[in-house]
Amino acid sequence: MAQFDTEYQRLEASYSDSPPGEEDLLVHVPEGSKSPWHHIENLDLFFSRVYNLHQKNGFTCMLIGEIFELMQFLFVVAFTTFLVSCVDYDILFANKMVNHSLHPTEPVKVTLPDAFLPAQVCSARIQENGSLITILVIAGVFWVHRLIKFIYNICCYWEIHSFYLHALRIPMSALPYCTWQEVQARIVQTQKEHQICIHKRELTELDIYHRILRFQNYMVALVNKSLLPLRFRLPGLGEVVFFTRGLKYNFELILFWGPGSLFLNEWSLKAEYKRGGQRLELAQRLSNRILWIGIANFLLCPLILIWQILYAFFSYAEVLKREPGALGARCWSLYGRCYLRHFNELEHELQSRLSRGYKPASKYMNCFLSPLLTLLAKNCAFFAGSILAVLIALTIYDEDVLAVEHVLTTVTLLGVTVTVCRSFIPDQHMVFCPEQLLRVILAHIHYMPDHWQGNAHRSQTRDEFAQLFQYKAVFILEELLSPIVTPLILIFCLRPRALEIIDFFRNFTVEVVGVGDTCSFAQMDVRQHGHPQWLSGGQTEASVYQQAEDGKTELSLMHFAITNPGWQPPRESTAFLGFLKEQVQRDGAAAGLAQGGLLPENALFTSIQSLQSESEPLSLIANVVAGSSCRGPPLPRDLQGSRHRAEVASALRSFSPLQPGQAPTGRAPSTMTGSGSTSSRPRLNLSGMCGTAGRVMRVGRVPPKRGERVPGGPSLSPAPPAIPVLHPGLELLRPLPCRGASRGATEASQILEQCPGLPLTSLGCPLEDGLKMGSQHQGTQSPCLKRAQRMSFPLRCTRYRRG
Numbered sequence: 001m002a003q004f005d006t007e008y009q010r011l012e013a014s015y016s017d018s019p020p021g022e023e024d025l026l027v028h029v030p031e032g033s034k035s036p037w038h039h040i041e042n043l044d045l046f047f048s049r050v051y052n053l054h055q056k057n058g059f060t061c062m063l064i065g066e067i068f069e070l071m072q073f074l075f076v077v078a079f080t081t082f083l084v085s086c087v088d089y090d091i092l093f094a095n096k097m098v099n100h101s102l103h104p105t106e107p108v109k110v111t112l113p114d115a116f117l118p119a120q121v122c123s124a125r126i127q128e129n130g131s132l133i134t135i136l137v138i139a140g141v142f143w144v145h146r147l148i149k150f151i152y153n154i155c156c157y158w159e160i161h162s163f164y165l166h167a168l169r170i171p172m173s174a175l176p177y178c179t180w181q182e183v184q185a186r187i188v189q190t191q192k193e194h195q196i197c198i199h200k201r202e203l204t205e206l207d208i209y210h211r212i213l214r215f216q217n218y219m220v221a222l223v224n225k226s227l228l229p230l231r232f233r234l235p236g237l238g239e240v241v242f243f244t245r246g247l248k249y250n251f252e253l254i255l256f257w258g259p260g261s262l263f264l265n266e267w268s269l270k271a272e273y274k275r276g277g278q279r280l281e282l283a284q285r286l287s288n289r290i291l292w293i294g295i296a297n298f299l300l301c302p303l304i305l306i307w308q309i310l311y312a313f314f315s316y317a318e319v320l321k322r323e324p325g326a327l328g329a330r331c332w333s334l335y336g337r338c339y340l341r342h343f344n345e346l347e348h349e350l351q352s353r354l355s356r357g358y359k360p361a362s363k364y365m366n367c368f369l370s371p372l373l374t375l376l377a378k379n380c381a382f383f384a385g386s387i388l389a390v391l392i393a394l395t396i397y398d399e400d401v402l403a404v405e406h407v408l409t410t411v412t413l414l415g416v417t418v419t420v421c422r423s424f425i426p427d428q429h430m431v432f433c434p435e436q437l438l439r440v441i442l443a444h445i446h447y448m449p450d451h452w453q454g455n456a457h458r459s460q461t462r463d464e465f466a467q468l469f470q471y472k473a474v475f476i477l478e479e480l481l482s483p484i485v486t487p488l489i490l491i492f493c494l495r496p497r498a499l500e501i502i503d504f505f506r507n508f509t510v511e512v513v514g515v516g517d518t519c520s521f522a523q524m525d526v527r528q529h530g531h532p533q534w535l536s537g538g539q540t541e542a543s544v545y546q547q548a549e550d551g552k553t554e555l556s557l558m559h560f561a562i563t564n565p566g567w568q569p570p571r572e573s574t575a576f577l578g579f580l581k582e583q584v585q586r587d588g589a590a591a592g593l594a595q596g597g598l599l600p601e602n603a604l605f606t607s608i609q610s611l612q613s614e615s616e617p618l619s620l621i622a623n624v625v626a627g628s629s630c631r632g633p634p635l636p637r638d639l640q641g642s643r644h645r646a647e648v649a650s651a652l653r654s655f656s657p658l659q660p661g662q663a664p665t666g667r668a669p670s671t672m673t674g675s676g677s678t679s680s681r682p683r684l685n686l687s688g689m690c691g692t693a694g695r696v697m698r699v700g701r702v703p704p705k706r707g708e709r710v711p712g713g714p715s716l717s718p719a720p721p722a723i724p725v726l727h728p729g730l731e732l733l734r735p736l737p738c739r740g741a742s743r744g745a746t747e748a749s750q751i752l753e754q755c756p757g758l759p760l761t762s763l764g765c766p767l768e769d770g771l772k773m774g775s776q777h778q779g780t781q782s783p784c785l786k787r788a789q790r791m792s793f794p795l796r797c798t799r800y801r802r803g
Helices: 043-055 059-085 119-128 130-167 180-194 205-212 214-224 245-257 279-299 301-322 324-328 334-340 347-356 358-366 371-397 399-403 407-423 434-445 459-468 472-507 532-536 549-563 571-594 603-611 619-629 637-653 741-754 785-790
Strands: 231-234 238-241 263-265 330-332 469-471 509-512 516-519
Touching: 043 059, 043 130, 043 180, 043 205, 059 119, 059 130, 059 301, 119 130, 130 180, 130 301, 180 205, 205 214, 205 549, 214 245, 214 334, 214 472, 214 516, 214 549, 238 459, 245 263, 245 279, 245 472, 279 301, 279 472, 301 324, 301 472, 324 472, 330 334, 330 358, 330 472, 334 347, 334 459, 347 358, 347 434, 358 434, 358 459, 358 469, 371 399, 371 407, 399 407, 459 469, 469 472, 472 509, 532 549, 549 571
Parallel strands: none
Antiparallel strands: 231 238, 330 469, 509 516
């Protein structure tokens, strides 16, 4: 048992998420005044259903979607059985002649029903096939189980439907146009009226997130600490990460909700897993359970594999026929979604963030097309296209050419070949600028390893990024192989890590009043899980084993604070945000004095604003990451920290303010932004946060006097002497343009000649008439050379105005 030794230590919970004095609170409500939603026992399931109904756009859409899922399963099973047992393929392939006429000399015309066997023959063939009968019985039992579950869910969601109508007062017709933050705000208000949770007088946004994402936060932490998924080194492929939906389902079954799992219920870890005295025994028990679940997966492998193949065929066959290059497209892998996910980040928030990074990620991966493969694809496309052109021309001349055997098949295959070859031929106007593209990607995904700095052009970086952003064909292949590989991973790879998993749940589980047992990383406490290299130095007490990797604690804290402006952070979190602001103010002022009152602009990372609400400064997180991961050429150690915070200061100033009560123009309501009303958000003027950045100058205009209000911007005021509380609804001043506009324009033209893919557009720069950037990549050309050097998103340059 020596291999079970580990260096993890117990992490005591020194904080709670309850207001002072409410640790042992039990709210009593008289019997006559209780509402139907008073004291909901399983708030995890309740809030999850509230969130799911919101994401599925109401009860009717959810009901119809569930019905179609049942019909899809029934159709796949019935249609496959029909194709196996009820079709005469000899007639279909013209190997057997059929003559409906009494005269044998008359021409034969075969119809589709001729290939269908009679009902009696079809039934007899099904009964004679024992394997098919077994599969149909198992499929029938599974379908009946899904039907019962569907009826139960409908009854439960009808209660959620009533909760929306009567408690939250949101009609189903308006639900698709309500953001989750609006729904969440009403839930917090409903707690005061109906006492949904009797253990706390008031609910916070973090309480709701903890309830919905309790198990997901554990999975994110397991991936962050490299316990899951498992990595393999295969000959010829190098390091491979295999993480599929089936494997994730088994992980959750083993750890969270299956029989014999680590949790007593949805909100409580079993007591024996909280103590270290039985860790070896518990590890052996978990190892045995993983073994039995692996054996069950092995026995069910044939059935699951058949289902995976059939479902993939019916799902993607028509797509491949319509778009043969669809398999060459890319998607974010399941491992990438877990690795890039913040703590306390809902699914729609993650999807929105990754969707914004999809295009630059695709452009980055397309930079690495093999020259040899491109040469082969061009010539293959030429030969296949030539033959295809001749066949099409002959068909136009005489349509009887299609009646010749295999002509139609040849035309189809040649068309597919040409389409596939074109997917390997790069755009002739594409420029190889991987370093700039990788910085644009970082603005959206927020995480990347340190050794990618300055190595974006290397194949190793590309291969590692491909683990996060894989081909659609690779995704489908992994899902098809999952029934075969999953039992092997569980039995031979996961079992040796049983003790590490037991120690992880003991060390990183804390009990929060009114919430239950949660992952301690989800508390976003920089003191216990912060990383010294991510601006929390001097505030964190975490050891190497307690630190969240890649600054995930700090970034998750900032992301949650920005996404939920009404949330009041705990004392430790408020201190970290205040420390961040103080450092940005001090170093930003120093950098401004060193450059004659001008701060270097990092407008690259304001690209995130082009597809989101102007009042949501989510790119703050991207800029903090940028300071740690993308700093350009190496600098002396004593200058790196100063430049880091100076870039953060520049990023903070890049957010364009929005007038109080002014709604963003040209945007439809969306449930994917996670933003509420701009007029109801707390607003904070951080003019003093960036030192000399408090001065504002518009291009081509006279700088206003102190106290005068800039059109489209906040009024100028002296920097506050004290550091106010940092609210997420930040309102920041516009950046100063760089001096030397004419010289900057000349040098910018030289940069465009050297790298045409590098635009000179600032997404954070306001238009002259006070308008803001929309989502169509509009903007004004910036005269700032440093901005041009940092920008890499291929946006359209509209005009240049000399200041």
